[in-house]
Amino acid sequence: MKREQISVFDIFKIGIGPSSSHTLGPWRAAQQFVHRLGYELTQVEGIKILLYGSLAKTGKGHGTDIAILLGLSGDDPVTFDVSAIDDKIADIKSSGQLLLGGSQEIAFNDSDDLLFLYLEQLPFHPNAVTFQALLANGRAVSETYYSIGGGFVVQEGATPGTGKSEVDLPFPIEHAADLLHWCLKTGLKISEVVLENELAWRCEADTKGGILNIFRVMRECIYRGCHTTGYLPGGLNVARRAASLNKRLIGNIPYQDYGEWVHAIRATGDSFKNTLDWVSCFALAVNEENASFGRVVTAPTNGAAGVVPAVLQYLIVFCDGFSDEKIIRFICTASEVGSIFKKGATLSAAMGGCQAEIGVSSAMAAAALTECLGGSQRQVLMAAEIAMEHHLGLTCDPIAGLVQVPCIERNTMGAIKAITASQLALQTNPDKAKVSLDAVVKTMWQTALDMNSKYKETSDGGLAINIPISLPEC
Numbered sequence: 001m002k003r004e005q006i007s008v009f010d011i012f013k014i015g016i017g018p019s020s021s022h023t024l025g026p027w028r029a030a031q032q033f034v035h036r037l038g039y040e041l042t043q044v045e046g047i048k049i050l051l052y053g054s055l056a057k058t059g060k061g062h063g064t065d066i067a068i069l070l071g072l073s074g075d076d077p078v079t080f081d082v083s084a085i086d087d088k089i090a091d092i093k094s095s096g097q098l099l100l101g102g103s104q105e106i107a108f109n110d111s112d113d114l115l116f117l118y119l120e121q122l123p124f125h126p127n128a129v130t131f132q133a134l135l136a137n138g139r140a141v142s143e144t145y146y147s148i149g150g151g152f153v154v155q156e157g158a159t160p161g162t163g164k165s166e167v168d169l170p171f172p173i174e175h176a177a178d179l180l181h182w183c184l185k186t187g188l189k190i191s192e193v194v195l196e197n198e199l200a201w202r203c204e205a206d207t208k209g210g211i212l213n214i215f216r217v218m219r220e221c222i223y224r225g226c227h228t229t230g231y232l233p234g235g236l237n238v239a240r241r242a243a244s245l246n247k248r249l250i251g252n253i254p255y256q257d258y259g260e261w262v263h264a265i266r267a268t269g270d271s272f273k274n275t276l277d278w279v280s281c282f283a284l285a286v287n288e289e290n291a292s293f294g295r296v297v298t299a300p301t302n303g304a305a306g307v308v309p310a311v312l313q314y315l316i317v318f319c320d321g322f323s324d325e326k327i328i329r330f331i332c333t334a335s336e337v338g339s340i341f342k343k344g345a346t347l348s349a350a351m352g353g354c355q356a357e358i359g360v361s362s363a364m365a366a367a368a369l370t371e372c373l374g375g376s377q378r379q380v381l382m383a384a385e386i387a388m389e390h391h392l393g394l395t396c397d398p399i400a401g402l403v404q405v406p407c408i409e410r411n412t413m414g415a416i417k418a419i420t421a422s423q424l425a426l427q428t429n430p431d432k433a434k435v436s437l438d439a440v441v442k443t444m445w446q447t448a449l450d451m452n453s454k455y456k457e458t459s460d461g462g463l464a465i466n467i468p469i470s471l472p473e474c
């Protein structure tokens, strides 16, 4: 049986906020379209972009238009200077010119060429974008892409997958039961199974180096978010809270950098209330950065990018210290759980509501924490199951289509639930479990199918319609 092959670096991707499905995915789709043009790039005179379904309905708030213009301009979300976004977009709009692929100058009119089709939806997936390049010879090249969650993109007519070349994985995994089978057969921990599989794509040193780079971006994001004040963009006037919370919690303890900050946090004590406040602070910090078009790591999505780093930071600060090896184990375990949810259900809020984002990230973090705290492989899977079980049915209803309310606070909830789930699993004999991880994955998918589209990232229901807002005209 053919199984989807998902690497750690497919689940954890460095990018720019605020949304993996509505920002990073469309950005990648635009890059793919430019690449698809190939030698015809020099023939392009104009371009039309059509946004469908959820990309149309919440695309403005999620920065879909911005991401697409940057992708078409040949910029990359991993390396693009986030502080240059506003100027670059303003330049394209005021000049009426877009440098397609960074080299081909074409006329571009925002209101005529980038269309939000609020009432239209394509059947394959709610997040769809069509690009149409108009060539000098009168021909048009047109392609449709679907952003299927977590920054994954599928071109219409292509087989869904990660775009990587097919390899022979020593431990092919589709379900949690497969993973457990390999663990029990070999005695390997979940993170060790993952590392063995990663060897099929690259050497161990490159994998470990890449994972530590992922951690570096997460760490910098938390630290930046905990030291940046002000209001979030978008017009909702949401005040950033992580920096003031950090200041209040840390008091007068001095520090100069991330390493000293970790020691300073430890010095504030480990009472339940203090720990709870810090975990919330870490999660708020990441998602305030995400909402500000900052550099984040999808984990497994941008909207839920705060849960895994917050729980990892909790491990680093409040548990038994940390090492590179422990960080690698944490990220590998989290990624395998995310990959099981992607294969058996979805990572897309437009398909499954917020259970697909915060629910999955909480399950990933719970599993990773449990392995790092010495849980058995079955306890690790049990922790993931518990975390998701209590996110089932969680709706996605972002106010004004912005990834701010309820999204930012929701990351704090996902992180705390992950820690609770981990503790429960560590205190429980897995033989007594009534629900398996595979059963909860299946339940999540069935719930996703039953969920009304109002609660799937459309801003047509829930908080999005019950909170009065008045956004400035733009």
Ligand code: SF4
Pocket (backbone or CB within 6 Å): 303, 304, 349, 353, 354, 355, 357, 358, 395, 396, 397, 398, 403, 404, 406, 407, 408, 410, 457
């Ligand atoms: S409500 Fe949840 S799924 Fe929806 S945008 Fe916010 S974080 Fe993402």
